Amino acid sequence: DTGVSQDPRHKITKRGQNVTFRCDPISEHNRLYWYRQTLGQGPEFLTYFQNEAQLEKSRLLSDRFSAERPKGSFSTLEIQRTEQGDSAMYLCASSLDTLGVGYTFGSGTRLTVV
Amino acid sequence: KQEVTQIPAALSVPEGENLVLNCSFTDSAIYNLQWFRQDPGKGLTSLLLIQSSQREQTSGRLNASLDKSSGRSTLYIAASQPGDSATYLCAGALTNFGNEKLTFGTGTRLTIIP
Numbered sequence: 001d002t003g004v005s006q007d008p009r010h011k012i013t014k015r016g017q018n019v020t021f022r023c024d025p026i027s028e029h030n031r032l033y034w035y036r037q038t039l040g041q042g043p044e045f046l047t048y049f050q051n052e053a054q055l056e057k058s059r060l061l062s063d064r065f066s067a068e069r070p071k072g073s074f075s076t077l078e079i080q081r082t083e084q085g086d087s088a089m090y091l092c093a094s095s096l097d098t099l100g101v102g103y104t105f106g107s108g109t110r111l112t113v114v
Numbered sequence: 115k116q117e118v119t120q121i122p123a124a125l126s127v128p129e130g131e132n133l134v135l136n137c138s139f140t141d142s143a144i145y146n147l148q149w150f151r152q153d154p155g156k157g158l159t160s161l162l163l164i165q166s167s168q169r170e171q172t173s174g175r176l177n178a179s180l181d182k183s184s185g186r187s188t189l190y191i192a193a194s195q196p197g198d199s200a201t202y203l204c205a206g207a208l209t210n211f212g213n214e215k216l217t218f219g220t221g222t223r224l225t226i227i228p
Binding site for chain 1: 118146148150155156157158159160163203205214215216217218219220221
């Protein structure tokens, strides 16, 4: 297992288009998180899965955003009708619900909306 | 609501010097604190994880401490090297029905001058 994988690494899209990102967590990790990071800021929490259940969504996640984790394995984050303000780095992380196990982040997907 | 602050925003030191990065948080009921490194345009690499029951963790030239009572954590880097140049982020987790989502600071951009 090589860690958390995210695809694509970069995405440029026109305003109004839909985009979908994929995250493959570390195989034995049951927790999966999505974060968003804009330039010069720390990552902000978007949503969280425990296995296949989406347990929490941030107010940052408008109704244009949807995330899924079918079968508790990989996850997808879809943004509909993209806006320029959606331009950011989208980071995925996974962890275990075990004391002492921290987060492992992927390399992120950089979205640019033009 | 947990707030995490990192000061200074940027720091430059000559190669070989020891240095300390600071992180403060508002909620002392922190579950754990994690330090990350981020290179430009990249994802986050976990450096050290400190559980609330611990006071410090060490890995190679890095040492992180946690003082819950004062709401502070420090990351000590010994014998700095140009390869240490990166942005360093601290993030705290609060227990929330088992959801240990992280709240990040805005980071300290470290430059090691050869």
